[in-house]
Amino acid sequence: MPYSITTDYHVDPAVPWALQLRRMRAAGFDRIHWCWDWNANVVYGEAGLARVRDLLTEADLALADTHGAIAGEAREYSVDPAQRAAGLALHRDRLAFTAALGGDVVVLHPPEGRGEELEAATERMVAACLELVPTVRQTGVRLAIENIWPSERNRLVIARLLSAFEPDIMGFCLDSGHANVAGDLDWLIDYAFDRLLAVHLHDNDGSGDQHLLPGDGTVPWDKLTSALRDAGYAKVRNLELSMSARYGGDEEAFLGEAMVRAERLVGCG
Numbered sequence: 001m002p003y004s005i006t007t008d009y010h011v012d013p014a015v016p017w018a019l020q021l022r023r024m025r026a027a028g029f030d031r032i033h034w035c036w037d038w039n040a041n042v043v044y045g046e047a048g049l050a051r052v053r054d055l056l057t058e059a060d061l062a063l064a065d066t067h068g069a070i071a072g073e074a075r076e077y078s079v080d081p082a083q084r085a086a087g088l089a090l091h092r093d094r095l096a097f098t099a100a101l102g103g104d105v106v107v108l109h110p111p112e113g114r115g116e117e118l119e120a121a122t123e124r125m126v127a128a129c130l131e132l133v134p135t136v137r138q139t140g141v142r143l144a145i146e147n148i149w150p151s152e153r154n155r156l157v158i159a160r161l162l163s164a165f166e167p168d169i170m171g172f173c174l175d176s177g178h179a180n181v182a183g184d185l186d187w188l189i190d191y192a193f194d195r196l197l198a199v200h201l202h203d204n205d206g207s208g209d210q211h212l213l214p215g216d217g218t219v220p221w222d223k224l225t226s227a228l229r230d231a232g233y234a235k236v237r238n239l240e241l242s243m244s245a246r247y248g249g250d251e252e253a254f255l256g257e258a259m260v261r262a263e264r265l266v267g268c269g
C-alpha cells in the first residue's frame with residue numbers, strides 16, 4: 001500500500017524544499033500531494049514547472065495530485081471580476097502543472113459563508129468550474145471538491161458541485177480531520193465516497209483542524225479505512241500533517257513516525 005504526503009507539513013519555512021523532499025523519500029513516501037504555495041498567488045508556468053520537475057526527479061518522488069490555490073484575493077467564485085480571473089488563472093495553471101508532472105487531480109476548497117450568501121457563491125463556483133472544463137478535458141486532470149466545516153457547508157456545496165458535473169470532470173476529496181470537526185463522516189461516506197478521487201488523512205480531537213498524526217486524535221480509523229475499501233479506493237493514501245510543537249523539531253523522526261502510523265492505521269482496513 002503506497003503512501004503519499006502533503007508537502008507543507010513543516011512549520012518552519014526556512015527548511016529547503018529539496019532537503020524536505022529527500023527526507024520524505026527516505027521515510028518511505030514515494031509520492032506527494034503538492035501543497036506548497038497553496039496560499040500564495042504564484043502561477044508556475046513553464047519555468048516554475050521545470051524547477052519543480054527537477055526537485056522531484058532529484059528526490060525520486062512522483063506527484064500524486066495537487067492542492068488548489070486559495071491565494072490572497074484570488075477566488076474563482078468571487079463577485080469581483082479581477083479576483084475571479086485570478087482564481088481561474090491559478091487553477092488553470094495548477095491543472096497544467098499537475099498533468100505535466102503525472103498527477104491526476106486538483107483539489108478545491110468550498111466557498112466561504114453561510115445561508116443565501118453561500119448558495120450564491122456556490123452557484124458562482126459552478127460557473128467558474130464550467131470555465132475550467134476545457135482545461136480539465138485537455139489535461140485529463142480532474143477537479144475534486146474537499147469537505148470542510150460546518151456540515152451544512154459541505155451538504156450544500158458538495159451536493160451541488162457533484163450533481164452539476166459528471167464524474168469525469170469533478171469528484172470528491174475526503175479530508176478526515178475536517179470530517180471529524182464537522183461530525184459528518186457518515187454523510188460523506190454515504191453521499192460522496194463513490195466520487196472519491198483523493199484523500200487528506202490526518203487526526204484531531206474534534207475541537208479544531210489540528211493535522212495530527214493518525215492515532216493522536218478521535219478520527220475513527222477502522223470505520224474510515226473500511227469505507228475506503230468498500231468504495232474501492234485504490235489510489236495512494238495521502239497524509240496531510242503538521243509538524244507542530246508537540247512533535248518536536250526532528251523532521252526525519254516525524255516522517256518516520258508518520259509512516260509507522262500510516263501502515264498501522266490508514267492501510268487496507
Ligand SMILES: [Zn+2]
Pocket residue numbers: 146175200240
Ligand atoms: Zn485538507
